Amino acid sequence: MPLLGHIGQKSASRAKSNDILAIPYPSGPVTGDLAATRAIRSLGWTEYVLPDSSHYYYHATQRITTDIDLRNPKKLQVVTEYVEKRLLNETTMPPPEGWELWLKDVGVMRHEVVPVKSWVNHKLRIITSEPPPIVVGEGVIMERFSEDDKLDMEYRYWGYLEGHPAHAPLSSETHTEAMDALKWSYTDCLLPTVRPAPPPFAPQECQELMNLLRSFDSTSRNAVIVQTRVVSRVLLRVAQWRQINYRPDKPLPRDAIKGAPETHIPFRRAALDFLVACLCLGIPYIFMTRTRYHHFDEESGLHTAGPMLMLSACACLVAAVILSASVTFLSLPQLDDVARLTGFLAILFSGTSMASSVLALFRYKTEIDRTIVYIGSEGFRQLSRTRVIMSLPLVFLAWAIAAFMTGITFYAFRGASVTNRMEVRHPFESYTHWAVVGTLGALGGMLFVVALLARR
DSSP states (O other): OOOOEEOOHHHHTTSOGGGSOOOOOOOOOOOOOHHHHHHHHHTTEEEEEOTTSOEEEEETTTTEEEOSOTTSHHHHHHHHHIIIIIHHHHSOSSOOTTEEEEEEEOOOSTTOOOEEEEEEETTTTEEESSOOOSSOOHHHHHTTSOHHHHHHHHHHHHHHHHHOOSSSOOOHHHHHHHHHHHHHHHHHHHSOOSOSSOOSSOHHHHHHHHHHHHTOOTTOHHHHHHHHHHHHHHHHHHHHHHHHHHOTTSOOOTTOSTTOOOOOOOHHHHHHHHHHHHHTTTGGGGGTTTTTOOEEETTTTEEEOHHHHHHHHHHHHHHHHHHHHHHHHHTSSSOOHHHHHHHHHHHHHHHHHHHHHHHHHHHHHHHHHOOOOOOSSSOTTSOOHHHHHHHHHHHHHHHHHHHHHHHHHHHHHHOOEEOSSSOEEOSSOHHHHHHHHHHHHHHHHHHHHHHHHHTO
């Protein structure tokens, strides 16, 4: 769909000629109600239809941007009343120089419109719900926010600029910053340093993006719009990379990207995740924030699977010990059926643990080589295939240990040795059973107390 700027006849004399935008993308024609279009134009709004069929509206006089569909008469009426009545009572309109207002719809119901305002500053690259100060001072404004808030606001700003690239010009400093980020990432790929974090872009990505940014014609308005979107996507990746490597405990805001789908997990997927978590003893959740940890080799200049290699080696070693002990356990005389079955299960689980360690290493190596950052595809509420695969060695090892201990317990309490036809000797007296149960209860109580103290 072509990117067009619709400007009314009344405001055409006040608008520049380059406000009418068009990008020749192959798609169908733009259709709409003529009466709604005239109403939008008469109120001073400019409609921008992007090539991905998304659209937004900008009021040049009031410096207001909105994603609400103003072609709907009811929504247009709500926005008009909000701007003309409520905004004038709450804040000074138009906003101070360098600021613009962004109206979003946070209504839950289908036909409900609840406008919420946010303030955008293109120079400071921030989006905040707090009104701008009367006296503009960059240092004073930025001191009001912490470092985490600055990263979140920058991420929100680049997401805003990606979804609204037509009305705000891109500064040359922003274009230079995107090029510098690509050059820096390309240098880290060619000449690796001792930094533990991998570069945010792969070498091929750096070359293609730098060639793409150099190819834009600065005199063409349409090319500038596409360039704005590319630059915002590059700096969005940089913000995502900073969050993953330097602030993994706090995710980025999920509502920053325009048109991003809400993370709604279906009931079947939630039930499947719960079942898998129970079968895996909750071990996949240990790898929630550890799937990208790696070790940097200073001699070779490569990122290696150091922590995962050590974890897999330890799991294989313990699994081999359990396998050897289970084979020895099966050779004991007078085993009943339950003890023999648990011994076989311990052998199977320990062998599978050693085999899955190899699969986990290959999967981890693939995750290290992948430099593309995915945000929103994996969360704390949803188990991914990577986390399940990487937890399989520990899961099978835990089940092997449980099966082996169960077999030992059944053999100790139910096993018997026959000395002759008339005498059957049990290995333990009855009072020892209660002693073992009491000891297990005491140990369980100690572990429970330690768990409570650890949470404080």
